[in-house]
Amino acid sequence: MPNLLQTYRKNRTLIITLVILFLLLLLAIQGMSTRDWVVTVLRGLAVGSITFLVAAGLSIILGLMDVLNLAHGTLFMIGAYVGWSMYVRPDTVVDATTPFLLVLAGFLLMPLWMPLLGRLRLGRSATRVWPWIALLAGLALLALALTRYPLSIWSGTEYQNSPIVWNQYFEAGTVQENVTPATFDTIIAAVVDWGSLLAGSVLVGLAVAGFAIARRGPTAQAARSVARPLMWFALVAAVAIGLYVVNTPLSDFLLSLSSNALFVLALIVAALVGAGLGGLMESTMIRPLYDRGIYQILLTLGLGFIGVEMVRSIWGRTGFTMPKPALFSSTGDGCPAESISGWLQHQCSTIIVDIGGEPARIRTYNELFVIAVGIVVLIAVWLLLQRTRLGMIIRAGVQDSRMVEALGINVRRVFTLVFALGVGLAAFGGVIAAPATGLSDTMGATLLLSSLIALAIGGLTSFPGAAAGAVIVGLTQQFIIRYGQLGINLPFLAEPWKPSPPLVPASVILLMIIILLVLPQGLFGRSE
């Protein structure tokens, strides 16, 4: 009993805040009919689960390596767009994989350069100048080869070939008929292009090694293994060219898949692309800045803006929707369903359930599937953190990463892995969110803001805090939106006040500021 009292005393502010939040929820529910609040809570949980997918990665990354990744929203958006491409235009993704793998193959040779260049004895000015020449030549070659690479791609500016039109083809099931396969005219052109892609990436790799030597002086290290980089190089290059050879049959096969299978593929591809981008970002850009605190934030902020521009140039400035997979899209026979089994049987887009004497329309994708995914991911990440060795290292690293390093664990590798995981999760979330909310170039910024708020409310580095914060943000948003439609009866006002939709994010921000003023560490954050 005294124990309980002690806990209460220690966390008095927290408990009072939670009680007030709960009372506010009750008050909000009071003003609605049962059907209304059930649907609103479901919507809030759906928004919360998407926010959670972004916030989870942000929170673990912030906790482990003290990097506030402001590019997370953009990466979420890139995930959504990549997922859309895999879903609607898998042939383009197959087309683009070949040049991408070839460039990767060129970079895989990088471990060979340092020892090789170390033996080269050049004058001081030559050592400084040649990497620049190699870099410029390499970038020029890459740019030339990439722009000339044949891609069967949509257009960001032209309406006839825009993603919107491809969505229409997708819904009519005629994507395959409209795709024109993209191949090189002659095999010589293909070989030249592949060659310049490889040469370009090799030159850039050489330049990077050259810069390192110019800065630090040649190191007399011997190549650890010549065979391994060469083997990887050969493997990746072979896969790339093999993909080109089987391009048409593979594209046809992918295009003939059902939309459910494609959606799963899109989730996997987006998560992988996100993880790859995250790993690359951490290992090349953020790692050199670990001892320069504020610069990491500035860097990720800049990367976020670059990412938005990239998305705009590839997919266009106008937003579009992503068609829902077949399992959630039917409106025909037997729809709207009246039970879960009815939905599975007819694959309906909505279910009508009787709540409190009124029929409630619940969308199967937006309000059931998204929540289910959020819960599954929550449990999966929880298990990862609590039950695996990696999770143990992460938790220990959040407490004190230098101590973990002192114990002989390669923390740097864990950093890269966690960054990749976090970004992969955000990209995965992007694909989950896309059919529900559509794609636009502002989706990243919007979601970044709400997940930052969720983090701040829950306590910056606490994982359960991120989940709780995401749910609070989602519920608050949806209740305010619903009240915006119903109107709130305020004292001294004759008519009910209807907050306009743009005010919704403002209310969440205000909630955050109030909670932070009461509890500067957030709800579940550690005090320092």
Add this chain to the structure above:
Amino acid sequence: MNAQTTGRFAWKSHIGFIVTVVGLAALPFIMAVMEGLPVGSLLANDSSTAKFLQGLLVEVFILAVFAISYDLVLGVTGLLSFGHGMFFAFGSYLTGVLLKTFGWPLWAVLVGAVVAGLFNALLFAVVLPRVKGITFALVTLGIASVFDILIRTQELNPYTGSDVGLQGIPRPDFLNPVDDRLRFYYVTLAFAILVYLIYKRFVDSPTGRVCVATRENENRALTIGFNTFYFKLAALMVAGITASLAGMFNTLYKPLVSPEIAGLGFTVEGLLMLLIGGIGTLSGAMIGAAILRLMEYYLSRWFGESSAFILGAIYVLIVMFLPYGIVGTWRLRRLDIAAGRQRLLSMFTGRQRETPDEGKL
């Protein structure tokens, strides 16, 4: 510093500043001469390339003031604020609304802008004692986002024009950039120089020194016995007033207010200016603003839509490879360069000269 030790004005250590001021003051005339125009046509306000470039430079001066005020908060005092754009936007909007809707005279608008700057600083100061570091960044970002959302709402449409922004703001007679751009040029130039001198004085004053100490190690400053809150508040207030005044000039010059300046993008632009020039160097912020504005102009002329991408790439490259910016790097290397020159000289004269005095960073 030399001025204080010798009791005489040290021309040498201020030569860069003096050359810049004189150069900028003479620039409109040099431009006119280079274009082959008589000076009279410049005074008569004929439209020409010279007039256009004056306009571009006016924007540079305004942005330079915004950048230097951001530098005081972020670079000198070390407050990680992501809501600084709001100070500028608040001043801009207030000026627009006061002139357009309420028809206030210019001097009253000026007072209003100063009060608005103080108000904004106090708004940030409310959360200042409670939150630090990243949380402070989030809260300031949040406050600025609320402001951004508010000015875009339908509820305030009659005043702020929501998504379209404020247009058709009446120009006051005294400061009219169309009828008499040269005067506007000199007023904004004088404003920028004045702000620079005040800031320089502020940072060198005991108060400013404590601000720097707060940035370096807040706990130590507290231990010595300074209540750092007041010093942070002072820095915020000074920055708030100047940014707000810069916003006022922005509205007077354009004369319209687009809601874009209230978004996070504008704050990031400010960050980019600081990074180009060097965080915490004051003069670097102004140089950075000049470079950024001119670069933006020429990039968008040459590359069109992809200029934003190039700017982003430059931003990332600077963060990674030139973290102290132009002025910061120069100050770091200045001793190296001076030492190299000394070595070279001593080779000829054959005797050791005393090492150059420590530069202030």
